[in-house]
Amino acid sequence: MSKTNPFQSNCPIARVTHLLGDGWTLLVIREAFLGTRTFNEFERELGIARNILSARLKTLVKAGVLARRVSEVDRRVVEYRLTQPGLDLLPVLVSLAQWAGRHLCCESVPMRFVERASGADIPPVAVRSATGEVLGPSAIAMVAGPQADDQLKSRLDRAVSTSVRPA
Amino acid sequence: MSKTNPFQSNCPIARVTHLLGDGWTLLVIREAFLGTRTFNEFERELGIARNILSARLKTLVKAGVLARRVSEVDRRVVEYRLTQPGLDLLPVLVSLAQWAGRHLCCESVPMRFVERASGADIPPVAVRSATGEVLGPSAIAMVAGPQADDQLKSRLDRAVSTSVRPA
DNA sequence: CGCAATGAGTTGCAATAAGCAACCTAAAGC
DNA sequence: GCTTTAGGTTGCTTATTGCAACTCATTGCG
Numbered sequence: 001m002s003k004t005n006p007f008q009s010n011c012p013i014a015r016v017t018h019l020l021g022d023g024w025t026l027l028v029i030r031e032a033f034l035g036t037r038t039f040n041e042f043e044r045e046l047g048i049a050r051n052i053l054s055a056r057l058k059t060l061v062k063a064g065v066l067a068r069r070v071s072e073v074d075r076r077v078v079e080y081r082l083t084q085p086g087l088d089l090l091p092v093l094v095s096l097a098q099w100a101g102r103h104l105c106c107e108s109v110p111m112r113f114v115e116r117a118s119g120a121d122i123p124p125v126a127v128r129s130a131t132g133e134v135l136g137p138s139a140i141a142m143v144a145g146p147q148a149d150d151q152l153k154s155r156l157d158r159a160v161s162t163s164v165r166p167a
Numbered sequence: 168m169s170k171t172n173p174f175q176s177n178c179p180i181a182r183v184t185h186l187l188g189d190g191w192t193l194l195v196i197r198e199a200f201l202g203t204r205t206f207n208e209f210e211r212e213l214g215i216a217r218n219i220l221s222a223r224l225k226t227l228v229k230a231g232v233l234a235r236r237v238s239e240v241d242r243r244v245v246e247y248r249l250t251q252p253g254l255d256l257l258p259v260l261v262s263l264a265q266w267a268g269r270h271l272c273c274e275s276v277p278m279r280f281v282e283r284a285s286g287a288d289i290p291p292v293a294v295r296s297a298t299g300e301v302l303g304p305s306a307i308a309m310v311a312g313p314q315a316d317d318q319l320k321s322r323l324d325r326a327v328s329t330s331v332r333p334a
Numbered sequence: 335c336g337c338a339a340t341g342a343g344t345t346g347c348a349a350t351a352a353g354c355a356a357c358c359t360a361a362a363g364c
Numbered sequence: 365g366c367t368t369t370a371g372g373t374t375g376c377t378t379a380t381t382g383c384a385a386c387t388c389a390t391t392g393c394g
Contacts, residue, residue: 010277012267013260017193019271020263023381026184033304034326039342045322049382054343064270076341076390082304085270090304091292092266093180095258096187097309100179103231103252104186109312110177110319115296116308123297125258129282130290132299137200137249137257141283142264145276152277155212159201190352206371216353221372243361243370 010149019063024048026096028056029082029089032066037079065089095125177316186230191215193263195223196249196256199233204246232256262292 020026024046031045042053057080060066065086071077082089094113101109102124113122126134144153187193191213198212209220224247227233232253238244249256261280268276269291280289293301311320 010272011197012264012272012278013197014194015271016263016267017190019267021188021190021193023184023188026188027181030178030180034309034322040340050343051345051383052381074341074391078342085266087304088266088270090307091262091294092259094294094307095262095292096183097179099252099255099259100183100186103255104182105177105179105314108314110315111179111309111312111323113294113307114310115302116306120297122294122302122307125262125292125294127258127261127280127289127292130287135282135289137254139283140257140261140280140289142201142278143281145278147272147275148277155201156278207369217372218354218374219352241362241370245371 010147010152011155019059019065022056024052025056025060026093028053028060029065029086030093032080032082032086033090033093037081038077039080042080060086091125094122098124177314177319178322186226186232189223191219192223192227193260195220195227196232196253197260199247199249199253200257200260204248205244206247209247227253258292261289265291 020029027046028042028048031042034045036042036045039050039053039057042048042057043050046053048056057066057068061068061080064083066080067083069079069081071079097111097113101112114120115122127140129135142156142159144156148156187196194213195209195215198209201212203209203212206217206220206224209215209224210217213220215223224233224235228235228247231250233247234250236246236248238246264278264280268279281287282289294307296302309323309326311323315323
């Protein structure tokens, strides 16, 4: 991961990249959504090295994504489960999986999201306005908030002038 | 990144983690959305090492996220811009940034997404049913598609029985 | 009670990837 | 022609990952 990143400071995408930006963390979170709870379950399902898993779980607990709790029925087992902030990652996970399903698994449909109740397919997650219209890249802008630091501010100022048109 | 991952094979989340799951790729894509086009611009904006940037751009081009084109006005400059699949990452990027803004930048608002036309705030990206209702984690399920391999199938079968309730 | 088994880690070491500076090549500018 | 600029690549150092073995507390069992 990046140690010396000038724009890492204040940008939310930089922060979330720092947390989720490695080869395992997103998979750990996927497993948590699939119901995996204990250390050994994560290890078995993912084939992840134990020391790496240990480090990732620690980080996710510290970040407030997972909660660590020793089971009361068996004090050996430790349960990791998604907190409310962790559950709030659902749109991220679903949009990632949908994108990958469309663009990375060409011609094949390995998996899809459905409504549990009806079995109906879930349409692609989209960025929408308050009135519900789907917004494309050119319809939205990132603007600096009150707590933006100087780097972020100047970066966003430079960006507004350049439009995002497809290649 | 993970070399030996049993569940890496067919799951879209595993595939997208393999592509985007490192400390730089998401930041490169953010820069592309902000209008960054050339090698030196990416280097300056991100503070990324040149060899790493070179490798990431290659990977993203091969994955079809970015298009590489030599400028016709100056044959020294190479332009990298988002393809349509790349632009389709918008919901991923926005949902990530919104999540980080809510949960990783406590008490501060470094940046927000607005409609370019009106300046209105963009509400949180959500998973919705075909009829537009917001769906939570317990309302949705992942099911194996026709091309799911055996690992993915058995993994998803095991998951449906376990419900996802908050910690 | 004694003891093997289980769950959750930690530690040490080899392999791999990231970070950094220097170098290279081709095209522009003058 | 000579310098500058853009876009890389190469070699070397340092950090991270992967793997196996080990620890340590708890628990089921005879």
